[in-house]
Amino acid sequence: MSDASAIREFPYRLIATDLDGTLLRSDESVSQRTRDALASATGAGAAHIVVTGRAVPWTRHILDDLGYEGLAVCGQGAQVYDAGEHRLLTSVTLDRQLAGVALAKIEAEVGPLHLAASRDGLDGDVLVGPGYALAGELPVTPFTDASDLWSAPLNKIYIQHPELSDDDLAEAAREAAGGFVTVAMAGEGIVELLPLGLSKATGLSLAARRLGIKAAETIAFGDMPNDIPMFAWAARGVAMANAHEELKAVADEVTSSNEEDGIAVVLEQLLP
Secondary structure (H helix, E strand, C coil): CCHHHHHHHCCCCEEEECCECCCECCCCCCCHHHHHHHHHHHHCCCEEEEECCCCHHHHHHHHHHHCCCCEEEEHHHCEEEECCCCEEEEECCECHHHHHHHHHHHHHHHCCCEEEEEECCCCCCEEECCCCCCCCCCCCEECCCHHHHHCCCEEEEEEECCCCCHHHHHHHHHHHHCCCEEEEEEECCEEEEEECCCCHHHHHHHHHHHHCCCHHHEEEEECCHHHHHHHHHCCEEEECCCCCHHHHHHCCEECCCHHHCHHHHHHHHHCC
16 A cells, blocks of 8 residues: 555544543553554554643653654643754743733632642743642642742643632633633643633644644544633544543544543544
């Protein structure tokens, strides 16, 4: 079979995958089956782009471990990162004045919040304030003085509430401050305030344009509500079995879980 015929038989030119809960298993590994399926798809002419809510400093080590050298969309679409060159191509920062207003409006409705924030840049710190519960062993910088939160450009602010569920907090934040920031729920305990209008679709469209690929040529995989804009942009959206119900409701297909090689299951069916 010629390369040209292989490309014609594989129906998508771009495979966009979320990381946590999608490409990665719970131990942050990628199964050999999924690696092989992605390698076969890229060998058949498709490109693979990682699209994650993690900012570059929390993503880079995973991409390096995978031997990933393509483009990655990080920070909920704020950053387009060239993993092969370890270079940040684009970066969108949060208007700190608007973010301060948004926080004040949210806290006026629900009470005090626990806060964290991701600073901009290839080596931007993640600042974590008192009471904020962080999952995993990712590197962070504690802060106690609120002024430290605003002392350098930010990609996003993380918010937690001592009593409200993630869904209820995200809904309350949108109602109180949706005109100032974008509110995204990216995982358990992860509700984020982003630049207004920013989403994974924003960054993915920029990365795809660099590759000369269109939305109509894209299949996307994800597991959380922050993947909804990416599904709306792509031609096909595939939710993992472990996905949030809001994402399953808008998905074109539900595959196996991230622990059961859900991405590979779909790609193997599409491969020549």
